[in-house]
Amino acid sequence: MDAKSYHMTPDEFRRWGYALVDWIAGYQERIESFPVLSQAAPGEMYGALPASPPAQGEPFDAILADVERIILPGITHWQSPNFFAFFPANASGPAILGDLLSSGLGVQGMLWATSPACTELETLMLDWLVEMLDLPGAFHSSSAGGGVIQDSASSAALCALLAARERATNLASNRQGCDGKLLAYTSSQAHSSIEKAVKIAGLGSANLRLIEVDETFAMRPDRLAAAIDQDRQAGLTPCFVSATVGTTSSSALDPLSEIGQVCRDRGVWLHVDAAMAGTAALCPEFRYIHHGLGFANSYCFNPHKWMFTNFDCDAFYVADRTALVNALSILPEYLRNQATQSGQVIDYRDWQISLGRRFRALKLWFVIRHYGVEGLRYHIRRHVELAQQFASWVEADGRFELVAPAPLNLVCFRHRGGDEINQRLLDVLNRSGALYLTHTRLADQFTLRMSIAQTHTELRHIEAAWAQIRTAAATLEH
């Protein structure tokens, strides 16, 4: 420590930076030795640290020692190859380093002028992804639309809803507020973030219609059309439909072409949420999941789920950026500048909820260049293969059953013995620390979810998980 200034000098930064890089590399090497789900008790970490801040600065190695001693036991290891819970949040070396560079530069990307490279690299990366996933040309920055990085699919859905709300009301909602007559639609299987967005945006959860699904848990377009028509006849204002490509519960694929036609015929904004599954479109053989995406007014998927790019990095696209910017634009005097006035640049502050923004395109750039399209495809294919293999084992075992189609990397299954044994199975497996699974309810049945997409998950991890599941089930059956 520089005694005079308290600051960490560049040389100290080198020393402790190396130490932390070593710690992270070592963490990657020993990650399988930890229980996947933290075994900590409520209050354990809070209680193990001083209740008050230190008056004087402490040496950096003391902090690192506490990371090992106090923080690590309180970590649920999302990067473990035995993490099969929720959804993936698969990180990678190049992503971590891209984020490190972002922290090191410490720039704000709210305006083009506040760091032109931050805006332009982001635009370019979002354009690269259009090509990589073969997304509609309307999402490319050379068209009337374009892309932006959001922190999450929740925020993307909220931004899409706001753009839809303002389009439907000619900006009257922004000026006069909502009137209780605006309606939104999504399937009964959609992510909770849609309901949250509908509440936040002032539409009200009673004005969100949860459309019935078919036997694959996909939205029924006929029911959507009927609901919109009925609401409009009642004098209400349908403004927003959110379809899902790969639902959180079961990876269900809403039929975009049919839904898109319903929306287009009725002038309703179509948002498509492909948070996890979208990444699959890197591979031509999985691009069918986006069939009909040309109807979408907005779309998002999360490289921070399945594309080796650490959180936060949601790729959000609109087919008409004017609708989005109209909904979210602000320009106080202290943000005015020549570049903005020229109209030649993008100011991403008008594409999101917050004003401030980090340089998140760096990690995406590092990941894409490190892996190349080839490397990314390789891993997506491998994950899908592993999931299909797991599904085949479930099918071949008479004690278990698949509960939903498994088109990609998520397998929903259950023991045939009823809800209670499945709940106990989940508890026993997670307490073991050997793996981490979570559950959902499908067709009113307690269902186990095996989500396969961690960076370092290999066949041996899937085999071990399946062995654990069978052994635990055998014990519980008696």
Next chain:
Amino acid sequence: MDAKSYHMTPDEFRRWGYALVDWIAGYQERIESFPVLSQAAPGEMYGALPASPPAQGEPFDAILADVERIILPGITHWQSPNFFAFFPANASGPAILGDLLSSGLGVQGMLWATSPACTELETLMLDWLVEMLDLPGAFHSSSAGGGVIQDSASSAALCALLAARERATNLASNRQGCDGKLLAYTSSQAHSSIEKAVKIAGLGSANLRLIEVDETFAMRPDRLAAAIDQDRQAGLTPCFVSATVGTTSSSALDPLSEIGQVCRDRGVWLHVDAAMAGTAALCPEFRYIHHGLGFANSYCFNPHKWMFTNFDCDAFYVADRTALVNALSILPEYLRNQATQSGQVIDYRDWQISLGRRFRALKLWFVIRHYGVEGLRYHIRRHVELAQQFASWVEADGRFELVAPAPLNLVCFRHRGGDEINQRLLDVLNRSGALYLTHTRLADQFTLRMSIAQTHTELRHIEAAWAQIRTAAATLEH
């Protein structure tokens, strides 16, 4: 690169991690050699990189070379000691390393169970800050309230507004939507994020009353009281007041005690936005800025502005966490878990807009432990002293004048020669690359803002800036 898997191995991560740490340390050492405001032209960075992603992976040193060659000229150097624009976003070595650890662990903190340490360290850090800034006890987690890290003061204001909206309507807005009768209040000098939040939340910008300010640009409590009373008599529903401690334009301090009494008497939610200035309360002699904060229902300040913690890190507090959680809570089946059901833990997903969240408490923990309260106070005092020194030079020079009080680290000043010369002065200075200033309008006058709070800004940088300003002005006067 591991030829078989495409992944970066732990050893490769060590190698390139060291290289990047070196690059960042070197960047810190040579940062004064770059023009502070990027001189890049629109499209320059986008055009310098390939329009399509690479099919095959590339070596990491090729990426680093492009950082140097293409990204760096497109950077506006927020970490330069000659950056005096907008507001500070001062980073530091320990903050960068805390963020690196967060990326390396790669956990999701949406639920307590998804990484207990992520939630508990965050709660503890927010409690530490209550003590460090001597904030009201109601904001401590041991009370009915508590704190959470938001990405920005914009998001904090939106969350506060939603909590206020739902408290005022008994959750009816969440269910039925807004009715166009809910009203919000802030001063005419408040940050644009308040208007943005009012639009997003469905109240409508026409239902935001911009209350008149006094000669120090602080909100007039009598005008606030009159506006609320008049609106209530008209049958409308005043629900939210946002007061500012240190406005963006001029660092004006709204009188919290008087405003607080107005709000309490009328049952209206008081939010206090101290985004930049709040950090000053680390020093007892500046705590007067929070006088009356006990009236506040919610409060935020940004360690990512003036407390050496890189973006994003806004500390947001509520005096009653139930009001916040009621407004934002969701609990779909796939997020249910025993810890949540027990009621013994905090699930921060219900304290924010998004579901997902990073482990942002680590950087705060690293910063506070590295500097100690003593080190942080030292720097805050130093920044205020430098600003006061600068203000005294302005006052002593007959060609210039102060346009607003400068209680802390922001000095608003102008050349007495009128708007045009000030605009030209700004352009000449920023084009020089030697420093970066931005402007605002105060009392309808074009005003220059000198914001002094970068990590490595010293007296010599302020002296050089003032010399540049005087020289440029002398040239323009002729």
